[in-house]
Amino acid sequence: MIRILAVDDDRRMVDFVAGELRQAGYEVVKAHNGDEALALLATETVDLAVVDVMMPGMDGFSLTRILREEHGVSVILLTARHHIEDKERGFSAGSDDYLVKPFEAKELLFRVKAVLRRYDRSMEEPLSLGTLHIDRRSYEIRSENGTMLIPLKEFELLSLFAANPQQVLSRDQIIERIWGLDFTGDEQTVNVHIKRLRGRLMEFAPDVKIVTVRGVGYKIEVAR
Template sequence: MIRILAVDDDIHMVNFIAAELRQAGYEVTEALSGEQALEILESETMDLAVVDVMMPGIDGFELTRIVRGDYDLPVILLTARHHIEDKERGFLAGSDDYLVKPFEAKELLYRVKAILRRYNHPEDDLIVIGSLRIDLKSYEVKSPNGILFIPLKEFELLALMASKPRQVWSRDSIIENVWGIDFQGDEQTINVHVKRLRQRLERFSPDVKIVTVRGVGYKLEVVT
């Protein structure tokens, strides 16, 4: 299920956003400040963030810069109508789109769907990270060293982590995305697959590494 982080210091607005998104089938986590949003991102995997511009402490612009830089998440910024100049600042901070308050729920849903479609379905079905080229159509992993054919679950695990480099994937989120919510195994299954995939990458593409984040999960990094 697609997970969205809704961030706004106005509890009525964040509740409205969350309710509309949940009704549309998304899983939503709410945050009432930039600081709370970052705490959530440290332990949970998200697919998109809807962020209000005007917040005390870490405002929407700064939060967008952090979210884009550290978690590579798409961001929709929310701005008041009399702050229309925020559009330029928002795009410079790295936002993907913006909405002017007040807005209709259907407009928010349209923009969410458009951005998720752009991020989750690349036109060429190719993910490039470091020296790796991951072909989602042929299930081939390529590097200057040739072509690497790996078991399906290892391929899905690699493609998942490569889709959002540097983002930490919890074991629960890996299970949900690769094995499905009905998976009856345990974390040892993930550990085995990660170990095998890590060993393959060390030989095949040493600049791309799976990093263990203790107590949280794993992330993919390019080592220069």
């Protein structure tokens, strides 16, 4: 079961978050400040943390940085303010998403699901497609032509396609899964990354191709 850490010095808020998450089927552990959260992580493992920005002592930005860098935990930040500076600090600290109070339970659950899809820790096993082998732990791709490292976004994009063979993925689905809900670019970013990835596959694993499905999106195929 997916376990989520809820951190907020407001006990009513942390109880609300925990209650909604448990009702949605997640296991939840609670903390009321940054030090308590880190103490919990000495004995507990979690898949995601929902962290309040404004807390006494260690604030949410500092806690987020530690959670990301030392524990590899994805983070959604909660704040009562909608300042662009807070959002910038949050993403700089490594947060995956940002939620402004007050918020509806439905929005919290939607964003939790979106982040978990992007960082699915149950899907770290290697993937194979034709002559292509993808190691999602070492971030290496291998084929009959050897081993290659590629830029992270291209690796995530390739892994997404390989984990969903024959499934057509729309540009919106790709943007949500790879760049996140707060992505401010456009579809051209997807097109550029796919073009680069196609060029690499053409030389490295020519039997594996990313195909355009006109008017819908893209899918990955293996030449028979």
